[in-house]
Amino acid sequence: MTKLTFLGTGTSQGVPIIGCQCPVCKSADSRDKRFRSSALVQMDGLTIVVDAGPDFRSQMLAGDVRHLDAILLTHNHKDHTGGLDDVRSFNYIDKKAVEIYCEERVLKTLRNDYAYAFAEHKYPGAPEWHIHLIDERPFRVESLENSGELEWVHDVGYFYRQADGSLKPSDNAVNEASHLNPNVIPIRGLHGPMPVLGFRFGNIAYITDMSTLPEEELSKLKGLEHVTLNTVSYHPHHSHFSLDEALQLAGKIGARHTWLTHLSHAFPSHEAFCEELRALCAEKGINSIVQPAYDGLTISDKC
Template sequence: MDIKVTFLGTGTSQGVPVIGCDCAVCRSLDFRDKRLRSSVHVQVGDLSIVIDTGPDFRQQMLRANIRRLDAVLFTHEHKDHTAGLDDVRPFNFKQQRDMPLYARQHVIEQLKREFAYAFAEHKYPGVPQLKVHVIDNQPFTIEGVEIIPIEVMHYKLPVLGYRIGDFAYITDANYIAPEEKEKLKGLDVLVLNALRRKEHISHFTLEQALAIIEELKPQRAYLIHISHQMGLHREVEAELPPNVHLAYDGLCLSIPCGESQYTHVQKGSH
């Protein structure tokens, strides 16, 4: 089964443009410089998964024309990755089923505080219908598809990335332990956060992300969770190694399982 990946959002917690900012990136007319909060849709055969439901979730679902959703995987509990959970309701209505959520226990507890009405014993009519699956950093399956969690550190907060086949998605990290890096070997596509060029307390910089990519040696890598402080897409893209790209909202990848070939938008073809 081929893996189809759609980048729903590639921006940091404030998105790009940033409210009230007049920098060149925020004023850019290049669609690749318009970044919603980070999230990704992964289609494996008939299985439709979203990783994180940030504040832009509704807009992202409509823009990508995602008409079915079988599960939501959460990386961590920060609002820019969870705030849109209420908008799974149309999928509840259309599919006539609870929405399966996969996350660590501390993330579920945070969701229960933020969306208490959806977890109440006596629910108000029309609230999201959710089915919780507590996971750790051990592999699990959804409808026969294996998901391998990758634990990374977001300063002092443990965050889960995910590997599905030869595709892996890592957001909000500034450290990956050696034993977790072993789970990221032999990838066709690695997606990794790179916030900006300047040092940050809880995110990889561009330089740090490139060093990780060089160490892990995926066939291709795409950078996400990008701040307006990174620079203009076209300028940063031109600086990157041939196998590394800045992801952008709406970018789609098709990854044939068991092969080291896939399609993507090539540099210079925009």
């Protein structure tokens, strides 16, 4: 069984937005309070977080997350990577680097944004990340708890300390064997002009920050119990699906449930938005139950 908990369902500024006095930002309904978009996935005994934005610390505390096997990054925008310094807590708890899976273009931004985490002579207490480079190919996330402690060797890179005391180099490329027995299927989309990844875990697919999902990716989204799609506005947007585009796509994918995320204060508060979506789906004949996601909601692919 795969479980997904929404840790954040808000747009890049979150909801409420600082200083905004609109009814949604002032709503008393806790489902209208949205951290930056992120999800916790539990499957095969693994605990995986998708994206680590500026609310990462609060999200780990709210979700009582005590151990992480991996962080998967969809793309390199700050509302999805701005909390990576706070993995230090997991470095201390697990006594190892945090395993981060991302594309090369995302790694390039991380090297720039967090130069101190990649410095040759890192200061003690800097976050420790072990990067696995991924692409569109399905790959396997595994528990690396028994791979030994990761050690930084000056001017050389990370090595795993083996049980016999020897050092084994840690390779950034995802192990080729992991493509043969995958448990994560990347979904390629575009966020404006920027290539981004969504991910399928079991019968749950998590898609955020897309404005285009190429037709050929739809075959990876067959037979889903749940799909998550992003929308920020009723109007066409340069880098996100509009509500209408998200609904059209929900119909095309045909998952039993569609959850909307990366939501902004442009949409009404939770109850009113549920009502509006019910009416829109009936009117458009959309064959999926479309609802707004909210922080703390858990879904699973076997009810």
